[in-house]
Amino acid sequence: MNRTNIQLDGQGNLKHFLTIEGLGRDLLTQILDKTEGFLMVARQAVKKVPLCRGKIVANLFFETSTRTRTTFELAAKRLSADVLNLNISTSATAKGETLLDTLRNLEAMHVDMFVVRHAESGAAHFIAAHADPHVSVINAGDGRHSHPTQGMLDMFTIRRHKGDFANLCVAVVGDILHSRVARSQLAALKGLGAGEVRVIAPRTLIPAEAGTLGARIFHDLREGVRDADVVILLRLQRERMRGALLPSEHEYFQLFGLTEERLSTAKPDAIVMHPGPINRGVEMDSQVADGPRSVILEQVSNGIAVRMAVMSMCIGTQNLQGQNHLDA
Amino acid sequence: MREGSRLSIRNGRLVDPANGIDDQLDLYIAEGLTVGIGETPLGFTADRTLDARGQVVCPGLVDLCCRLREPGWEHKATIGSETAAAAAGGVTTLCCPPDTRPIIDTPAVAQLVLQTAERVGRVRVVPAGALTQGLNGEQISEMAALKQAGCAVMSHADRPIRNTLVQRRAMEYAATFGLTVFLHPEDAYLRDQGCVHEGRVSTRLGLPGIPEAAETVAVARDLALAEQTGARIHFRGLSSARATSMLLEAQARGLEVSADVSAHQLTLTEADVEGFDSNCHLIPPLRTVADREALREAVRRGAISAICSDHQPHEADAKLNPFPETAPGISAVETLLPLTLRQVAEEKVDLGTAIKRLTVGPAEILGLPIGRLEPGRIADICIFDPDAVWTAGADTLLSRGQNTPFLGWAFRGRVSWTLLAGRLVFERPGKTP
Numbered sequence: 001m002n003r004t005n006i007q008l009d010g011q012g013n014l015k016h017f018l019t020i021e022g023l024g025r026d027l028l029t030q031i032l033d034k035t036e037g038f039l040m041v042a043r044q045a046v047k048k049v050p051l052c053r054g055k056i057v058a059n060l061f062f063e064t065s066t067r068t069r070t071t072f073e074l075a076a077k078r079l080s081a082d083v084l085n086l087n088i089s090t091s092a093t094a095k096g097e098t099l100l101d102t103l104r105n106l107e108a109m110h111v112d113m114f115v116v117r118h119a120e121s122g123a124a125h126f127i128a129a130h131a132d133p134h135v136s137v138i139n140a141g142d143g144r145h146s147h148p149t150q151g152m153l154d155m156f157t158i159r160r161h162k163g164d165f166a167n168l169c170v171a172v173v174g175d176i177l178h179s180r181v182a183r184s185q186l187a188a189l190k191g192l193g194a195g196e197v198r199v200i201a202p203r204t205l206i207p208a209e210a211g212t213l214g215a216r217i218f219h220d221l222r223e224g225v226r227d228a229d230v231v232i233l234l235r236l237q238r239e240r241m242r243g244a245l246l247p248s249e250h251e252y253f254q255l256f257g258l259t260e261e262r263l264s265t266a267k268p269d270a271i272v273m274h275p276g277p278i279n280r281g282v283e284m285d286s287q288v289a290d291g292p293r294s295v296i297l298e299q300v301s302n303g304i305a306v307r308m309a310v311m312s313m314c315i316g317t318q319n320l321q322g323q324n325h326l327d328a
Numbered sequence: 329m330r331e332g333s334r335l336s337i338r339n340g341r342l343v344d345p346a347n348g349i350d351d352q353l354d355l356y357i358a359e360g361l362t363v364g365i366g367e368t369p370l371g372f373t374a375d376r377t378l379d380a381r382g383q384v385v386c387p388g389l390v391d392l393c394c395r396l397r398e399p400g401w402e403h404k405a406t407i408g409s410e411t412a413a414a415a416a417g418g419v420t421t422l423c424c425p426p427d428t429r430p431i432i433d434t435p436a437v438a439q440l441v442l443q444t445a446e447r448v449g450r451v452r453v454v455p456a457g458a459l460t461q462g463l464n465g466e467q468i469s470e471m472a473a474l475k476q477a478g479c480a481v482m483s484h485a486d487r488p489i490r491n492t493l494v495q496r497r498a499m500e501y502a503a504t505f506g507l508t509v510f511l512h513p514e515d516a517y518l519r520d521q522g523c524v525h526e527g528r529v530s531t532r533l534g535l536p537g538i539p540e541a542a543e544t545v546a547v548a549r550d551l552a553l554a555e556q557t558g559a560r561i562h563f564r565g566l567s568s569a570r571a572t573s574m575l576l577e578a579q580a581r582g583l584e585v586s587a588d589v590s591a592h593q594l595t596l597t598e599a600d601v602e603g604f605d606s607n608c609h610l611i612p613p614l615r616t617v618a619d620r621e622a623l624r625e626a627v628r629r630g631a632i633s634a635i636c637s638d639h640q641p642h643e644a645d646a647k648l649n650p651f652p653e654t655a656p657g658i659s660a661v662e663t664l665l666p667l668t669l670r671q672v673a674e675e676k677v678d679l680g681t682a683i684k685r686l687t688v689g690p691a692e693i694l695g696l697p698i699g700r701l702e703p704g705r706i707a708d709i710c711i712f713d714p715d716a717v718w719t720a721g722a723d724t725l726l727s728r729g730q731n732t733p734f735l736g737w738a739f740r741g742r743v744s745w746t747l748l749a750g751r752l753v754f755e756r757p758g759k760t761p
Contacts, residue, residue: 006603021532100648121534122604123650130648143652144534183534207531208539 006128013317016128016137017310019146020187028155028191034309035156035302041078042304051312052079055112060102060127061140062088062118067276068140068150071300072115075307079315084111099123100130107132113314114138121145121180134321136314138307144178150275151184153306155192157299158230161271165189169196171225171266172215173256174234174283175205177245181275182234183213190214200224201256204245221256226265232273233258233283249282258284260291271295333375334358335750336368340380340711344387345684346700355385357707360749364703380711383744386683387699388420388451388708390690392510392588393564394639394661396422396453397728399440400429405641405728407441410661411449413727415754417637417662418710418743420451421691421698425510426458427485433458433469435477442478450753451746452708454694456483456510459498465489468498472505480694483510483564486611488546490516495550499559508560508695511550513571514612518542523652525567525613529598535651538613540568547571551578554585562693563587565638567612569622576631586693588634589623591667592658592733594676596620600733606647606654607733624676627685634690635682637664641729659729663720665712666739673740679714709747716742 007023009015014027041049057076059069069085076083088102106114113136116124121143128137141147155165162168170189176182176199189197190213197215199206210217218224225231240246258272272284272294280286288294335357342353342365349365356364356372363369394414397405414422424441426432432441438455445453457479461467471482482502489495502509519542524530526537547563551574554561566572566587575587592610597617600608608614626632640657647654665686672682691699698708718724720734746754 098645098648099650118650120650120652121536122652125604126606126648126650142534142650144536146534180534183532208526208537209528209531212528212531 006125009317009321013320014310014313015317017148017314018124018128018137018139020148020151020184020191023191025191025193028152028188031152031306031309031313032156032159034313035152035305038305038308039302041308042301048078048080050080052076052081052315055081055315056084056110057081057113057115057311058084058086058106058111059115060086060088060106060117062116062123063141065117065141067300068117071303072140072307075304075311078304079308079312081311099127103127103131107135111135112318113311115140117141119143134318136318138310138314141180144180145183147180147184149303149307149310150181151188152310153299153303154185154232154273154275155188156302156306157273157295158271161295162229165192165194167195168229169198169227170194170230170232171198171200171228172232172234173200173221173224173258175236175240176201176210176234177205177207178237178240179234185232186213186215198224198228202246205240221258221262222265225263228266228270230271230273231258231263231266235275235277236279236282253282257282258288260287263288263293273299276300334373335747336374336377337380337385337709337711338377340383340385342385342701343680343683344701345680346387346688347702349701350680355701355709357747357750360707360751362701362703362705362707365701378711378745382715383711383713384679385709385711387687387701388710388746388748389418389665389686390694390699391419391422391639391661391664392634392636392690392693393590394419394422394424394637395427395641396424397641398428398444399437404643404646407444407453408448409726409728410639410641411445411451411453413725414661415450415746415748416726416743418665418712418746419661420708420710420746420748420753421454421696422451422661423454423456423481423694425456425483425485427463427487431458431463432456432479433461433463433474435473438474438477438479451748454478454480454696456481458482459484459502459509460489460494463487465491465494468494468501471502471507475505475507480696481508481510481562484512486512488512488514488516492549492553496553496557499553499561500557503557503559508562508693510562510564512564513543513546513550513566515542515545518545521652523609523613523656524601525598525615527598527616529601533601533604535601540570540615543568543571543612544574547574551583551585555583560584565590565593565612566623566632567593567615567619569619572622572626572631576626579631586634587632588636588690588693589627589632590638590660591635591664592638592660594620594624594627594635594671595667596733604651605733606649606651607658607731609651609654609656610658611656624671627671628677628681633685634693635664635668635685636690637661639727641727642731644730647731658732659725659727660732662725662727663732663734663739665710665743666741669714669741670739707747707750709745710743711745712741712743714741716740718742
């Protein structure tokens with residue numbers, strides 16, 4: 001297995017989309033540019049393009065999710081693909097079937113693309129490494145590792161509002177330790193050459209050697225968002241109260257919850273983002289969530305376009321492979 | 329070949345660190361014992377002669393941790409399959425941890441292992457008895473009976489005892505019978521769900537981390553208890569620089585404590601986990617380059633007096649899952665000597681010291697009079713070609729478990745013959761004179 005380039009084919013085209021790491025600025029920019037085009041599709045009267053006609057996309061969700069699954073489904077349908085939704089958490093593996101058996105069964109149905117969400121880090125890599133060579137895998141979130149389409153939709157949202165990344169200061173607030181979204185955002189910001197990246201959280205929610213992720217570490221919200229152009233809040237999972245990581249939601253909000261008042265140290269035109277779903281009164285108060293600087297709902301719309309972009313790119317790589325195969 | 333036949337090993341480079349020998353000397357064996365070194369014993373005629381020209385002749389290797397998977401895990405491996413792999417790796421004595429099914433916590437299970445090994449095994453098997461019943465960490469086992477049944481040491485496999493009081497009592501009780509206690513130093517709470525070293529790689533890959541403190545807290549606790557109880561303890565498989573320096577400090581104070589390291593810990597680091605290679609899912613985890621350097625240094629200086637394989641053969645399915653869901657451990661008994669010789673080639677340690685850590689070092693930890701070549705002692709011998717180049721792969725490894733990150737690695741140094749009590753238990757095809 002080629003460890004670094006498992007996502008790319010021999011010519012450097014996107015074959016799988018597993019993580020943002022190692023993709024390079026050109027490819028990331030290409031994804032953003034393509035997304036721009038697909039954003040227009042949603043505004044047309046007929047919201048479909050035929051790029052993936054005749055292809056079968058299977059949504060393999062080992063963890064429940066409504067929003068992500070729905071946007072992947074919509075993206076695939078707008079590309080004219082046929083979509084299978086498999087809620088594995090309640091079916092096959094519950095009956096003792098291994099992940100690999102589930103995969104083989106779906107391959108036997110000639111699925112062209114798997115969109116995978118799984119509770120364990122590395123699951124998407126595992127599936128990509130063991131899938132049939134004609135199949136593409138898109139990571140829709142694996143454990144704490146990566147959620148690359150979320151990372152790219154956030155970058156797309158930032159670019160639409162702020163343009164170039166070079167002079168931007170982006171602050172990510174919340175549970176960095178457990179967040180696949182944060183890892184993808186930090187990797188994307190690094191890849192796209194963001195000026196300054198900060199993470200803000202208590203020490204219990206900052207991973208070891210976090211500096212290697214390319215971010216400055218803050219434990220004070222007011223300091224951390226000072227002069228920021230973009231403030232991204234992460235969802236706080238309830239179970240963090242149980243693992244002795246946080247005392248209470250109340251204290252978390254007191255220290256790290258975003259309010260209009262605390263946002264006042266950020267740049268006046270700063271935007272506020274959140275991958276959803278929001279815990280109002282935990283990560284931020286409603287005034288911010290519904291306020292003029294919030295772009296949270298726009299993130300959702302952009303999510304569909306980004307997913308169309310990466311799906312069409314991966315299917316395009318498959319088609320190239322197929323051609324080469326015929327030529328040979 | 330007949331039992332008790334007379335054998336001479338000619339023209340080899342004899343390396344016996346226990347006696348400070350490294351010279352071209354012939355070795356003579358009769359009735360399972362070494363009867364002469366250098367000079368032919370009076371009236372000795374060999375039934376067979378092994379020409380060891382260009383080869384190293386050393387005591388058979390002693391592996392302090394080698395899982396055979398029998399009884400209970402025969403879908404992974406058996407005593408027959410793994411002792412054959414051990415013999416091919418030059419190992420003549422191995423200690424198997426008690427985490428079989430049923431667990432080795434009664435004389436009956438210990439005897440079952442010993443009798444099966446007697447019947448189908450190629451090498452000497454020394455079972456480690458379970459420190460607590462069912463390895464549950466609550467009730468201590470019948471250690472006197474286990475000792476009588478053939479358990480040379482007591483162990484808790486790789487399951488830490490959470491309750492410090494139970495740990496203390498288990499150590500005290502073992503010390504009553506002069507039994508060494510093998511400990512896997514890990515604080516279960518600090519390990520939590522961790523599966524890799526907590527550091528750069530765990531942070532980037534989002535894999536739950538095991539902090540260095542999971543090891544050092546346990547080492548500190550166990551050293552304090554050893555001091556209090558007078559028990560003789562052995563740390564099985566150190567992984568961090570800091571734990572190594574704690575060990576050194578305790579030894580300097582005169583505490584009876586020993587430690588070993590797994591050969592792969594001297595070779596790999598956390599960086600090898602990149603790409604989610606489940607064959608690098610290990611407990612204790614692979615740590616940093618600095619940790620690896622400290623372990624190498626401790627091996628060189630002798631604070632760590634044994635290198636072992638920590639052999640854990642698995643069926644293929646055990647590794648075919650997302651990384652955190654895979655079973656930890658590698659199939660390692662056949663790469664124990666090659667990986668150690670790699671340390672020699674990289675000049676981390678000299679050959680004599682390396683062989684010492686594979687023979688008399690671990691033998692002394694087990695308290696057994698093996699791992700040395702002396703007239704009158706049992707002739708357990710490993711003969712290897714230090715220049716033979718080979719590639720690890722499904723076609724070259726005998727173990728039932730193919731779960732190793734070293735598949736495809738080229739090694740220099742390979743066992744040609746292994747003798748257990750003077751009897752050939754492994755002979756590399758094509759090595760017949």
